Amino acid sequence: MDSLEDTDTLLALLSSLLPDNVAPSQQSLLDALLHADGDVRKAAEIMLKRGPTGKRKRHVSLDSWLTPAAASSSSKDVNGQSSSRDNSDPVLQSRCGAGERPNKKPRSSAAGSTSTATKKENGPPPLSKPVKPVKNLLDVLRQPIGGAAATATVPRLPPLTLSNPSLVAQHTPLTLHLAVLPLELACQLFYTMLHEAQYWSRNKWWLFDRLVESPHRSSLYTRHPVEGDNEAAWQRITRAWYNGRQGEVTKQFPALMEEACKIVEKTVNAEMGKRKRFPLEWGGDPGDPDGQRLTWRANFAAANCYEGAKEAVGFHSDRLTSIGPYPTIASLSLGTRRMFRLREVIALDEVGKRAAQTFDIPLPHNSLCIMHASAQERFKHSIPPRNTIDRFHPPYPPPPDLPELAFDPGNCRINITFRFFRPDFHPDTIPRCKCDEMTTLRPDMKGRQRGWEGEDGKGPPRSPVASGGAERATGYWWTCTAGDQNEGKGCGFWKVMDVRAEGRGPFVSDLSLSE
Numbered sequence: 001m002d003s004l005e006d007t008d009t010l011l012a013l014l015s016s017l018l019p020d021n022v023a024p025s026q027q028s029l030l031d032a033l034l035h036a037d038g039d040v041r042k043a044a045e046i047m048l049k050r051g052p053t054g055k056r057k058r059h060v061s062l063d064s065w066l067t068p069a070a071a072s073s074s075s076k077d078v079n080g081q082s083s084s085r086d087n088s089d090p091v092l093q094s095r096c097g098a099g100e101r102p103n104k105k106p107r108s109s110a111a112g113s114t115s116t117a118t119k120k121e122n123g124p125p126p127l128s129k130p131v132k133p134v135k136n137l138l139d140v141l142r143q144p145i146g147g148a149a150a151t152a153t154v155p156r157l158p159p160l161t162l163s164n165p166s167l168v169a170q171h172t173p174l175t176l177h178l179a180v181l182p183l184e185l186a187c188q189l190f191y192t193m194l195h196e197a198q199y200w201s202r203n204k205w206w207l208f209d210r211l212v213e214s215p216h217r218s219s220l221y222t223r224h225p226v227e228g229d230n231e232a233a234w235q236r237i238t239r240a241w242y243n244g245r246q247g248e249v250t251k252q253f254p255a256l257m258e259e260a261c262k263i264v265e266k267t268v269n270a271e272m273g274k275r276k277r278f279p280l281e282w283g284g285d286p287g288d289p290d291g292q293r294l295t296w297r298a299n300f301a302a303a304n305c306y307e308g309a310k311e312a313v314g315f316h317s318d319r320l321t322s323i324g325p326y327p328t329i330a331s332l333s334l335g336t337r338r339m340f341r342l343r344e345v346i347a348l349d350e351v352g353k354r355a356a357q358t359f360d361i362p363l364p365h366n367s368l369c370i371m372h373a374s375a376q377e378r379f380k381h382s383i384p385p386r387n388t389i390d391r392f393h394p395p396y397p398p399p400p401d402l403p404e405l406a407f408d409p410g411n412c413r414i415n416i417t418f419r420f421f422r423p424d425f426h427p428d429t430i431p432r433c434k435c436d437e438m439t440t441l442r443p444d445m446k447g448r449q450r451g452w453e454g455e456d457g458k459g460p461p462r463s464p465v466a467s468g469g470a471e472r473a474t475g476y477w478w479t480c481t482a483g484d485q486n487e488g489k490g491c492g493f494w495k496v497m498d499v500r501a502e503g504r505g506p507f508v509s510d511l512s513l514s515e
């Protein structure tokens, strides 16, 4: 799954670092983050000094709180970890001086680089020595209710349930397509993927000194047989997909998934034909290995399995590293109906002026939810845990040749997100960080790059094309996520994506220029 990011995550991280008897308000957490220039560790120190009421109290160091007694004698470990603790929020990083922003302050500490370099020579460390036991992500992140906007003066908006396709289309850049596959294909594909799901894994990555694991299983599939150079590229994409974990094998689409994919492509292309396109969308020929001329094609898919009501995925926007800006992602739901929750991200210049809207979209068996261009830039999405779910009654029995299923079909949801890996975002073209790992592409959802330009006119140069051409121009960052597999230790690298300097495209804007 994609990692979480942004202010909400920083708030959640900060609160997860505090002892249980410190239960401050969102406002004081935010204050501490601001005082600490976005450095979560420093903010935690501030909170520990202040106490929950904001009064000064006896100094307690964060290390002494975080470090188990056995590890505290190893100053190298402790320093290495604490100094390289990394924000996934590039702006807050920029305030800490990381990255390539003009007039940057020196990074508060360069420690960790030696140990990181040593580790890289031998590949990433095994996921075997967490300082604290592996935790379910949702237990670690006490998600702030209502997000950062809740701290502003505008009243919170209650979630809006969008229970039919026309409501979804009216309120969001998504479309919902019900009963999209022939009934029997949908059911047989559900059984097939449920069978496969027993071999899928829970994604694991480091949040500070904790190894967390995704509260659901997932796996990556590529569409066509891959050979030669392409295979190396897919291996790198696969590794990035699994948060840098090595040894994961990309699987090929099973035959029924291929059959479903052709129908999904037709649905997506018909829908895209009706929509306004964004300048930064892929404007090239997606290739036609099956002899069909399409605007959008799926060449890989991520599959997820949620067993029971509690399995979930937290708020995130999908990583853009291989799929580029303004992607179209087609998400097929099979089995138990679950709620898909979408939350708007409010740009900084609108914070305090309007509240973020949350939408709940029920996704029944055999529905296709297309996240169209701009959905990843403007919204985060999640499958929240529930107290109960409706049991699913498959309309057909499992095929007789399928081995006995490891999961109860009445209790599970399978999700397949079909995606297009853009050739201009080939792994060879992805900037590498100081850890010598592929960086991750993230949208500037809060419009911070706009702020830079507005503030002093000295922000990073952005061509009109880099803005995406929308009213709310979006910029993008390449950020280091090597810490995900390296005990939380990244190098803090980030830089603004410059599509022209990096030679990316063709974009939809190039098509209109040539017309």
Ligand SMILES: O=C(O)CCC(=O)C(=O)O
Binding pocket: 001, 002, 302, 304, 313, 318, 331, 340, 381, 382, 383, 415, 417
């Ligand atoms: O299960 C779903 O519908 C969402 C999955 C998802 O967000 C993802 O794979 O990135």
Ligand SMILES: [Fe+2]
Binding pocket: 002, 316, 317, 318, 381
């Ligand atoms: Fe997602």
